[in-house]
Amino acid sequence: MLFHKMTKDAESVIAVCFIFISALYFIGGQNPLLKKSLTGIYGPAFYPNIFASLLLVLSILILVKRYKKCSAVDLQEQNMCKTPKKLIFIFCLTICCPILMSYGGFILMGLVSIFIFCKILSLSTKEAILLSVGLTCGVYMLFDALLKVQLPNGILF
Amino acid sequence: MMSGLLEGFSNFFSFNLVILAMISVLGGYIVGFLPGLSATMAVAILVPLSFSLSAEQGLLILAAVFISAVQGGSVSAILWNTPGTPASAALCFDGYPMTKIGQAGRAIGLSQISSFIGLMVSWLFLITLSPVIAKVALKFGAPEYFSIAIFGISVVAILCSDSLIKGCLSAILGVLTATIGMDPIDGIPRFTMDTVLLMGGISYVPVLIGLFAMSEIFRNVAIMADESNTMAVISNSGKITNIIPTFADLKKYLPNMLRSSLIGTFIGALPGTGADIAAFVSYGEAKRWSKDPDSFGKGNIYGLTAPQAGANGVCGGAFIPMLTLGIPGDAVTAIILGALIIWGLQPGPNLFLESSKLVNTLFAGFFVASVMTLIVGLGLANFFVRIEKLPKKYLLPCIFLLCCVGSYSIQNSVFDVFIAIFFGITGYYLTNYGYNGCPFVLGMILGPIIEQNLRRSLIMSNGSPFIFASRPICVIFLGIAVLSFISAIFKQFKKNRKAVPVI
Numbered sequence: 001m002l003f004h005k006m007t008k009d010a011e012s013v014i015a016v017c018f019i020f021i022s023a024l025y026f027i028g029g030q031n032p033l034l035k036k037s038l039t040g041i042y043g044p045a046f047y048p049n050i051f052a053s054l055l056l057v058l059s060i061l062i063l064v065k066r067y068k069k070c071s072a073v074d075l076q077e078q079n080m081c082k083t084p085k086k087l088i089f090i091f092c093l094t095i096c097c098p099i100l101m102s103y104g105g106f107i108l109m110g111l112v113s114i115f116i117f118c119k120i121l122s123l124s125t126k127e128a129i130l131l132s133v134g135l136t137c138g139v140y141m142l143f144d145a146l147l148k149v150q151l152p153n154g155i156l157f
Numbered sequence: 158m159m160s161g162l163l164e165g166f167s168n169f170f171s172f173n174l175v176i177l178a179m180i181s182v183l184g185g186y187i188v189g190f191l192p193g194l195s196a197t198m199a200v201a202i203l204v205p206l207s208f209s210l211s212a213e214q215g216l217l218i219l220a221a222v223f224i225s226a227v228q229g230g231s232v233s234a235i236l237w238n239t240p241g242t243p244a245s246a247a248l249c250f251d252g253y254p255m256t257k258i259g260q261a262g263r264a265i266g267l268s269q270i271s272s273f274i275g276l277m278v279s280w281l282f283l284i285t286l287s288p289v290i291a292k293v294a295l296k297f298g299a300p301e302y303f304s305i306a307i308f309g310i311s312v313v314a315i316l317c318s319d320s321l322i323k324g325c326l327s328a329i330l331g332v333l334t335a336t337i338g339m340d341p342i343d344g345i346p347r348f349t350m351d352t353v354l355l356m357g358g359i360s361y362v363p364v365l366i367g368l369f370a371m372s373e374i375f376r377n378v379a380i381m382a383d384e385s386n387t388m389a390v391i392s393n394s395g396k397i398t399n400i401i402p403t404f405a406d407l408k409k410y411l412p413n414m415l416r417s418s419l420i421g422t423f424i425g426a427l428p429g430t431g432a433d434i435a436a437f438v439s440y441g442e443a444k445r446w447s448k449d450p451d452s453f454g455k456g457n458i459y460g461l462t463a464p465q466a467g468a469n470g471v472c473g474g475a476f477i478p479m480l481t482l483g484i485p486g487d488a489v490t491a492i493i494l495g496a497l498i499i500w501g502l503q504p505g506p507n508l509f510l511e512s513s514k515l516v517n518t519l520f521a522g523f524f525v526a527s528v529m530t531l532i533v534g535l536g537l538a539n540f541f542v543r544i545e546k547l548p549k550k551y552l553l554p555c556i557f558l559l560c561c562v563g564s565y566s567i568q569n570s571v572f573d574v575f576i577a578i579f580f581g582i583t584g585y586y587l588t589n590y591g592y593n594g595c596p597f598v599l600g601m602i603l604g605p606i607i608e609q610n611l612r613r614s615l616i617m618s619n620g621s622p623f624i625f626a627s628r629p630i631c632v633i634f635l636g637i638a639v640l641s642f643i644s645a646i647f648k649q650f651k652k653n654r655k656a657v658p659v660i
Binding site: 010039042095098 | 205206208209322323325326329330332333336340342343345347348371374375378379381382383550551553554555557558559561562565566569571572574575578581582587590592604607608611612615616619620
């Protein structure tokens, strides 16, 4: 029951993630190349291991604190914050952007992503088109034409 | 010193630099003025853009945006009780009550003047103290740099988060992120998962853009999506008058401004602190020194000028450890430090020897940008009132596109855009649960400094850690670091005991 409560407690979940990260560092540090140094006594894994250990200890400390709190208080409302739907759409859009960037280049990515972004924020279609075209052209002119900063060229365009 | 400064001014007064400074000041002021857009975010977005400029020009625009954004946050705090930046939150206490009694112009004018005084005091310390500290720092070896970096990271972990453990965890995660890539001593790839993409490590800029700009976009979208959040808009868009302060006001409040400026400069010079802490400490001190502390929160002008002078005092103060020791004073200087490294410059005492022209131009640029910010603040207050009406739904897509382009343009790599998005989403959730992005960034920047100098020191001493005990500077800085940890643990323990148990 207590374990079930803790799986719904965001702070406990974050602490478990940190423990997992520290474990990844410990496993990565087991590489024989990282154990011995070419120049000194301590190898390349020495320093990350210190901090991975600290991460492990502090994460366990957070878990213990949460465990005590969960067992002492009947947490009716768990503190896992709700992500609004709009934000989930924005997350999906941002994750798609680099993919769109690699295939379609900056212009296509700019036009499509800004249009969708505006629609998610409930802007009218006219406003969304105006903003996506205006912003994409503006940023392209500023970076590519004026500042000579290279913008992504896609595989397709 | 004077000849160097004059050289800096003569370098600065070129057409390009003056125009760039003006645009940066105006842009920074607008960013600071708009609630939800912070100085850190503006600087993070501008870093990639600045790489197409020379180091001098780039550094100047970053510094100008930093200065003006901190100052710009005050206007919305005074007019609408909505702080533009976290540092200007303390201005709401007495600034907004002044607006309610019809003294908005006086409040804005005095806050701009106190900002300017804060900037000038910190600038004086910057130009006089930095070369001296840099000279001393030239004698430092690996053990000393290790101790100073540990001191920096210890202060960050304690001051930047409500919870000591969470602050430490953020900093540790930053340090661990920085270990990905080539080992700095032996040149062996670490934690790269055998991918070429991670061989060069994770660049600072996409992480900074993710943590400070993208997560901010997500936060704003979440606020907009939350229908229950009815952000009350106080209609106060009438013309503001009496902005230029009177001589009597200046004479009366000058000592308070100077005291707060000194507090801000000192706090700024401490690694890991920021303008928000300085503003609140200055406010607290002004209240403590006041003959009428009960009037604070009801439109007391001392309560208005103190946090503003303190917050802007941080700007110059934060540059002191960054330029002289290579240790950032706050989140913004951490970003600027990352930019300096990408420009191929090594912040620290050698910067004063190898790039004295750059340092002098920065000193001159800082001064001129401060004057420009004052002129903008006093002259364009009524114009900014109109800009405030621009809805955020138009701004967010613009910032989003700049974030994508910014993270891509560092190394022309789509992978960096993924990094920015990853840290943006992670930053959004971690901030919601009390994990601050500032210790993470400082951990990421100070981590490699700590590692290199720790391992060099241990090579020097054949693996003996007692090398740190044999050097007085190390003992002092490590001692302060340990003491600050102990005091933070003690404070947390006291706070927990005071808290009423919820059973």
